[in-house]
Amino acid sequence: MKAHAGVKPRPFPRASARPASSGRIAAAFARAASENRAAFIPYLTAGDPDLETTAVLARVLEESGSDILELGVPFSDPIADGPVIQRAASRGLASETTLEKVLETAARIRRETSLALVLFTYLNPLLRFGFERAAREASAAGVDGVLVTDLPPEEAPAYQPLLRAGGLDTIFLVSPTSPSARMAAAGRLSSGFLYVVSRSGITGARTALAPELEQTVRRARRQASGLPLAVGFGISTPEAARQTALLAEGVVVGSALVRVAEQARAAGKSVSRAVGELSASLARACAKTGSPGEKRGATPGTPRPRRSMERR
Amino acid sequence: MPVSREKKRPGYFGEYGGRFAPETLMAPLEELGRAWSRFRRDPRFRAELDSLLRDYAGRPTPITVAENLTRQAGGARIVLKREDLLHTGAHKLNNSLGQVLLAKAMRKSRVVAETGAGQHGVATAAAAAKIGLPCVVYMGVVDMERQAPNVSRMKLLGAEVVGVDSGSRTLKDAINEAMRDWTENVRTTHYVLGSALGPHPYPTLVRELQSVIGKEARSQFRKLAGRDPHAAVACVGGGSNAIGLFSAYLSGSTKLFGVEAGGRGTGPGDHAARFSGGSVGVLHGTRTMLLQDAGGQVLPTHSVSAGLDYPAVGPEHAELARSGRAAYVRVDDADALRAFAALSRTEGIIPALESAHAVAFACQLASEMPRSASILVNLSGRGDKDLAEVERVLRGTQA
Numbered sequence A: 001m002k003a004h005a006g007v008k009p010r011p012f013p014r015a016s017a018r019p020a021s022s023g024r025i026a027a028a029f030a031r032a033a034s035e036n037r038a039a040f041i042p043y044l045t046a047g048d049p050d051l052e053t054t055a056v057l058a059r060v061l062e063e064s065g066s067d068i069l070e071l072g073v074p075f076s077d078p079i080a081d082g083p084v085i086q087r088a089a090s091r092g093l094a095s096e097t098t099l100e101k102v103l104e105t106a107a108r109i110r111r112e113t114s115l116a117l118v119l120f121t122y123l124n125p126l127l128r129f130g131f132e133r134a135a136r137e138a139s140a141a142g143v144d145g146v147l148v149t150d151l152p153p154e155e156a157p158a159y160q161p162l163l164r165a166g167g168l169d170t171i172f173l174v175s176p177t178s179p180s181a182r183m184a185a186a187g188r189l190s191s192g193f194l195y196v197v198s199r200s201g202i203t204g205a206r207t208a209l210a211p212e213l214e215q216t217v218r219r220a221r222r223q224a225s226g227l228p229l230a231v232g233f234g235i236s237t238p239e240a241a242r243q244t245a246l247l248a249e250g251v252v253v254g255s256a257l258v259r260v261a262e263q264a265r266a267a268g269k270s271v272s273r274a275v276g277e278l279s280a281s282l283a284r285a286c287a288k289t290g291s292p293g294e295k296r297g298a299t300p301g302t303p304r305p306r307r308s309m310e311r312r
Numbered sequence B: 001m002p003v004s005r006e007k008k009r010p011g012y013f014g015e016y017g018g019r020f021a022p023e024t025l026m027a028p029l030e031e032l033g034r035a036w037s038r039f040r041r042d043p044r045f046r047a048e049l050d051s052l053l054r055d056y057a058g059r060p061t062p063i064t065v066a067e068n069l070t071r072q073a074g075g076a077r078i079v080l081k082r083e084d085l086l087h088t089g090a091h092k093l094n095n096s097l098g099q100v101l102l103a104k105a106m107r108k109s110r111v112v113a114e115t116g117a118g119q120h121g122v123a124t125a126a127a128a129a130k131i132g133l134p135c136v137v138y139m140g141v142v143d144m145e146r147q148a149p150n151v152s153r154m155k156l157l158g159a160e161v162v163g164v165d166s167g168s169r170t171l172k173d174a175i176n177e178a179m180r181d182w183t184e185n186v187r188t189t190h191y192v193l194g195s196a197l198g199p200h201p202y203p204t205l206v207r208e209l210q211s212v213i214g215k216e217a218r219s220q221f222r223k224l225a226g227r228d229p230h231a232a233v234a235c236v237g238g239g240s241n242a243i244g245l246f247s248a249y250l251s252g253s254t255k256l257f258g259v260e261a262g263g264r265g266t267g268p269g270d271h272a273a274r275f276s277g278g279s280v281g282v283l284h285g286t287r288t289m290l291l292q293d294a295g296g297q298v299l300p301t302h303s304v305s306a307g308l309d310y311p312a313v314g315p316e317h318a319e320l321a322r323s324g325r326a327a328y329v330r331v332d333d334a335d336a337l338r339a340f341a342a343l344s345r346t347e348g349i350i351p352a353l354e355s356a357h358a359v360a361f362a363c364q365l366a367s368e369m370p371r372s373a374s375i376l377v378n379l380s381g382r383g384d385k386d387l388a389e390v391e392r393v394l395r396g397t398q399a
């Protein structure tokens, strides 16, 4: 894949023009851009296998170079997820992880880290909690943005304004199957960033990037009106992260991290260490220049230490 | 005037319905809606579907006056719409033939389906064999065990049957898995959803394909009785056989009754009675009545009949319940099993356990109505698939 010299990191006046939002997501992208790298955005299912682990892993992820944490709310019927995140959701439900408890943990992560926080959820738990209340309490807990997997733009008018009114960024998805008009609608409703689904499919670690990714990102870019683009679904290796970082402003990794935690736990090894190592190598691969794994020193303006945890 | 037609928002029945799907499925759902509105009016498509329904599936199915059952119930006359006589043994084929033909017209090279009782799986496998498309059917492993004959039938018909071992391992989880398959293969594959549920346009598409039941039954019943029935009764899993029957009577004065699975009790997880035990929620792409816990997690369900064992209901039924145009009642496992035996013995018709729920309620209703009244029951399927399960359950209750 060719490097995209033409795609410069942009300033993001749209996000900062919305005083209601915390601006933490926009700041995370701005900081990454100033360091000439894509933001690294790991995903964890909250409560997998318990919320204490989630809070600990959030710190590990920050230390290993993450910018934004996507915190998944477990749901009984995750139709957009592959087996890895399905299993994580089952473990989350087994440990009785309700939305209320996820928000408590979000508040703890907010105190213990400076990660931007995106709640990644299916619609029904929010509806049951009370959508307006969910928006208010998420915001109070220090959540910065919300992405609802099964809330497409046409169903959003009843819900998206409630999230914005709560001071939350709203993140919508575009997919390779989305025609331009759909991408534009998602762009209009989004703040913070626009989420580009890398391949038409469900979540799950893949070894290779989808061949159509470059084109999908290019089409999304035209409709994103300057919002940063974060690419996710299927990215599992530093090499895939490196290639994605050349296309987009953010790289999302979910299943690969969830799986490495699962495997470490099964083998009786340190979950923190396994997650830390993989995330550190993925975070390093988000540099927009140079070869994969190249070391990146802390640049002025970096608000927190980036400690490499990868052994070599 | 039909009360449940979509109002201003397409795909909505009042406040219910919609299209709450992941983005990857949205354009394909739009494409499906466009294709259906084109082909439903296409004379060649219509002719091909009508010919399949007549010469392959065996439509029209008759109506049968259940004289002996009527005598036993003691009251209103019970008349059966015989979808059990349709090829493959249930109403499901009406929908499968339409959708597989549509898949072919849309130049899809593969179909997937979910199945609970196995009837929709068998119907889709048969339609795919006849029309010439490869077919994969997802089925919960619990259902594979209790509807084993249908698993063999699907395989014989050339379908690949994939056991689903997640969640409650029943219909709900089979739908999850079929939707995931569709998401992964959306460019080549059509998802033949088996009931009037899911994201728009499925509830409307499936209703239209099943409305042949109501159209036929209405004119057959008028020929028989010179008027419409006082009541029409159908079991409600997702709601396709019920909406197929009800669609002919929405604007009349026939009382409409949907029968849900009362299972083994009223506690959470013991039944699939969405209208008495559920609340509004979103599952499988539609806003409807849903059995869920305080945190919005979908509850497990129980029914002796795999086809009614589902925690949500088609959105049009939710609206029919709200408006009061239809009433939804529950029949428990034991009463359904009694009706299963009663219809077999009195009429020589072995009903599907799903349909036995409707028969049970019709008998109760008949006993409360005068003999001059009449009740039309949709006998949605036949019970061959259920014989082993019924024996197992009866042995269990005796032990």
Ligand SMILES: Cc1ncc(COP(=O)(O)O)c(C=O)c1O
Pocket (backbone or CB within 6 Å): B090, B091, B116, B117, B118, B119, B120, B194, B195, B196, B235, B236, B237, B238, B239, B240, B241, B242, B306, B307, B308, B352, B354, B355, B380, B381, B382
């Ligand atoms: C014979 C029969 N009747 C009814 C149903 C319930 O489905 P629906 O409510 O969509 O008619 C099924 C489902 O498998 C069935 O096999």
